[in-house]
Amino acid sequence: MASIRILTGSVYGGALLTARKIKQEMEQEGHQVTVLENPVLEDITGNNDALLICTSTTGQGEVPPNLLPFYMALRDQLPQQPGRPFGVIVLGDSSYGDTFCGAGDLMEEALYETSARKVGDTLRIDALETLEPEIEALQWARQWINGI
Numbered sequence: 001m002a003s004i005r006i007l008t009g010s011v012y013g014g015a016l017l018t019a020r021k022i023k024q025e026m027e028q029e030g031h032q033v034t035v036l037e038n039p040v041l042e043d044i045t046g047n048n049d050a051l052l053i054c055t056s057t058t059g060q061g062e063v064p065p066n067l068l069p070f071y072m073a074l075r076d077q078l079p080q081q082p083g084r085p086f087g088v089i090v091l092g093d094s095s096y097g098d099t100f101c102g103a104g105d106l107m108e109e110a111l112y113e114t115s116a117r118k119v120g121d122t123l124r125i126d127a128l129e130t131l132e133p134e135i136e137a138l139q140w141a142r143q144w145i146n147g148i
């Protein structure tokens with residue numbers, strides 16, 4: 001059974017709802033899941049849980065305000081996390097063109113800088129195509145958890 005920390009970034013609540021749904025389902029399957037709504041760096045440095053980023057994209061490919069302090073601290077301090085598994089679920093809207101799901105790319109880059117180990121391909125959920133991101137995300141998360 002796995003211990004997972006979900007770091008959420010959300011403006012309108014879709015990514016947060018998605019993270020909560022994953023927690024609900026995964027806990028029923030015996031995993032331990034913590035959802036962080038306003039994560040700070042200390043939330044990840046004091047433990048070895050697998051990290052799951054579940055964020056939407058705002059601005060022009062930017063990280064939502066509630067995840068931004070974590071992102072900035074991660075980039076500035078680069079606490080080394082060699083081999084620590086992480087995954088990325090990112091919500092976006094393909095009508096934004098080049099910045100589609102940009103927040104996921106930013107988080108991925110910052111985590112790679114800490115030597116963390118990415119598990120699975122980033123799940124990009126397009127608001128133009130999907131009204132229920134949590135359904136896609138759950139399917140993906142079930143596979144992801146097998147790789148951590």
Ligand SMILES: Cc1cc2nc3c(=O)[nH]c(=O)nc-3n(C[C@H](O)[C@H](O)[C@H](O)COP(=O)(O)O)c2cc1C
Nearest residue numbers: 010011012013014015056057059061092093100101
């Ligand atoms: C002001 C604003 C800016 C956005 N900018 C982007 C963007 O640059 N790239 C992208 O892929 N999606 C962008 N989106 C779309 C959101 O990421 C998408 O609607 C997402 O599902 C919202 O999730 P949330 O409910 O967790 O905030 C933007 C949405 C808004 C309202």
